[in-house]
Amino acid sequence: MSDQHSTLRAQRRADTQRMIQAHAVRLFGERGYDATTVADVADAAGVSPMTVYRHFPTKEDLVLIDRHGRIVAERIAASPAAQPLVRRISRALIESAAMVTDGDRGDGPTAAEQFLLARLQLMITTPALRAKHLDNHYALQQAIVEALASDAADPDATFHAQAAAGACLAAMHTALVRWAEDDGRTALPDLIAKALAAAFGDAVVGPDA
Template identity: 60%
Template structure:
């Protein structure tokens, strides 16, 4: 069965959202996050402030790109259930980073992501919102593992392992931004996971 194609309205909404966010990140990078009001973002994007807030409920949301939670969760769910949790989640993180940042087609997204990460590292309010989103990602990944959240005995060690994997991801993302993408993100994630779980974490179990 073929995948449903987005409607014209959905494409227009996506294009508007992308344009608003691109102008916002450019202005924040040039002038500083706290120095740019949402009205300036709206003016640069050629839309009203109400339109900006319709797509991005808070100013922080303009910088915090949608984390690839769905892609990561899908890869986790498709991994063998016999593998240890760090193997399943670590492999999914590296695979998602490869898909999103490696290759000519990902060049523009790669630069945009780097700009967003640098803003996040430098802005306390953005770091706080990032932690909220990371918690949501943790919940989604635990569910993708096929573990019943109501089963406290099973869910607790899974959450602990997933949290450790996401901490390794965060460390890799921060280093990637500091190095301006000098090292490929999948390599940094693999190194962070290896430091946390040992050299076998990304090998098939």
């Protein structure tokens, strides 16, 4: 029973976090990031400012916190260790993008894509968010290196993993900026795959044999 209660609490926490973040991104888009306070977000979400801070320690986190890094790390950890590093990372980035945007977009962008697009556009256009976004980029790189299970006692292996992760993330960043500037007209996983293929070749990011 305790495990069930713990799962339910975690689900309620995740639901509350998503609800607060949705209101925050909406308000930032309507009023501007600098003109919107955490109190404004709390009022719109129907919670106290303290509740907002429990889920998002800083105002920047209201835009930047997501589940992308965890999904990428999980996909890499589940990939065949014998594959080249760049292929493992590239496939994980493409697959995680499909998961966070709900995959099939039908006749247009999914609701998840529209939400991610609004967040990305805020990151690109808001000076206060750009520096923090770079911190998140570095954290994702470190998560990827750890998921690759690089031998910490082998500096060369760690260096190779860091270089591969950095190169793949640079290609993904180019795709994200293009996607945001183009108002999400292209499916994000396809655009990331295109950027990675331009950097490393089609064979690296193509489907598994």
